[in-house]
Amino acid sequence: MLSGGADGVIVIxxxxxxxxxxxxxxxxxxxxxxxxxxxxxxxxxTVQWYPYDTGMFVSSSFDKTMKVWDTETLKPxxxxxxxxxxxxxxxxxxxxxxxxVAVGTKNPKIQLCDLKSGSRIHVLQGxxxxxxxxxxxxxxxxxxxxxxxxxxxxxxxxxxxxxSLFTLDQHxxxxxxxxxxxxxxxxxxxxxxxxxxxxxxxxLTTGTDDRMRLWNSATGENxxxxxxxxxxxxxxxLQFTVSRGCSPEFVFVPCGSSVxxxxxxxxxxxxxxxGHYNNVDCCEFHPDYQELYSGGKDCNILxxxxxxxxxxxxxxxNCTNQAAAGxxxxxxAFQDAWSSDEx
Numbered sequence: 042m043l044s045g046g047a048d049g050v051i052v053i054x055x056x057x058x059x060x061x062x063x064x065x066x067x068x069x070x071x072x073x074x075x076x077x078x079x080x081x082x083x084x085x086x087t088v089q090w091y092p093y094d095t096g097m098f099v100s101s102s103f104d105k106t107m108k109v110w111d112t113e114t115l116k117p118x119x120x121x122x123x124x125x126x127x128x129x130x131x132x133x134x135x136x137x138x139x140x141x142v143a144v145g146t147k148n149p150k151i152q153l154c155d156l157k158s159g160s161r162i163h164v165l166q167g168x169x170x171x172x173x174x175x176x177x178x179x180x181x182x183x184x185x186x187x188x189x190x191x192x193x194x195x196x197x198x199x200x201x202x203x204x205s206l207f208t209l210d211q212h213x214x215x216x217x218x219x220x221x222x223x224x225x226x227x228x229x230x231x232x233x234x235x236x237x238x239x240x241x242x243x244x245l246t247t248g249t250d251d252r253m254r255l256w257n258s259a260t261g262e263n264x265x266x267x268x269x270x271x272x273x274x275x276x277x278x279l280q281f282t283v284s285r286g287c288s289p290e291f292v293f294v295p296c297g298s299s300v301x302x303x304x305x306x307x308x309x310x311x312x313x314x315x316g317h318y319n320n321v322d323c324c325e326f327h328p329d330y331q332e333l334y335s336g337g338k339d340c341n342i343l344x345x346x347x348x349x350x351x352x353x354x355x356x357x358x359n360c361t362n363q364a365a366a367g368x369x370x371x372x373x374a375f376q377d378a379w380s381s382d383e384x
Contacts (some may be wrong), residue, residue, distance in 0.1 A: 086370045092134045101127040119159045133177035145172030173233040174278045180241025188232035234279035268308040272296045279338025280323035295321035
């Protein structure tokens with residue numbers, strides 16, 4: 042697992058549990074520490090493996106750079122420099138026809154950097170304030186969503202030169218419900234979080250209006266799922282995530298020193314995961330391990346797993362038999378069993 046810290050340090054951890062114990066500490070495999078000449082000068086905001094090869098990863102920072110790293114040597118193969126702080130970058134998880142990295146910075150223009158040529162090849166214009174989050178669709182490789190401090194979320198087809206495909210509107214085009222300044226806005230405040238569902242059919246957004254919204258990613262329609270108040274104190278990008286490979290789907294959102302767990306399609310607050318001693322900065326979900334990882338200002342990264350109850354183990358055995366007979370199945374332990382320290 043890749044991690045980046047407020048001190049600019051990057052650490053790679055081995056997630057494999059060879060101890061045989063349910064509670065264990067992951068070992069750091071290698072580190073780009075403060076003594077390295079290549080270390081970021083300010084906080085690392087985003088880290089991401091190259092989707093097809095862990096021999097390369099990309100990091101971006103408030104030092105106004107994005108670095109493409111060789112994992113073996115821990116040296117940058119390429120460094121992209123920008124005019125302002127880099128809030129977010131993202132590589133498409135499915136792209137075969139391009140190797141573009143979308144970058145959101147203090148500048149309202151979204152930068153598209155090509156890993157093959159090592160240059161910035163395109164700029165997307167439309168926002169009027171800093172771009173806090175960028176995400177490629179996991180369904181269509183040329184579709185990109187961007188969120189900005191101008192209260193807007195735009196969806197782009199990067200092959201088009203004529204601007205965005207559409208801008209998300211929280212009122213679904215009903216101008217009678219919106220003040221003139223709120224037309225075509227996704228939130229009544231800065232939009233600082235974006236996340237597609239695993240199938241790419243829906244897009245989640247978070248804003249400093251303490252709201253989270255679920256959108257149809259094809260039409261831009263607000264599905265009007267009510268998640269209640271979703272605390273959002275982040276001045277930067279809010280790094281939340283959605284579960285994949287389990288049913289129903291859950292949304293994991295940092296909330297103070299806890300992680301709030303919501304049911305994706307009903308908006309129900311399922312539980313609060315408590316374990317950090319300071320504010321949680323980010324969440325990431327591992328679909329293969331079915332684990333959630335949360336990083337906090339207490340300098341800890343915690344791993345969360347579903348609790349297997351006795352009845353679930355029996356049902357899981359039945360599900361295994363069904364699957365062997367050619368029927369699809371989902372482990373019921375993953376449906377509503379996320380544990381907190383209150384359990």
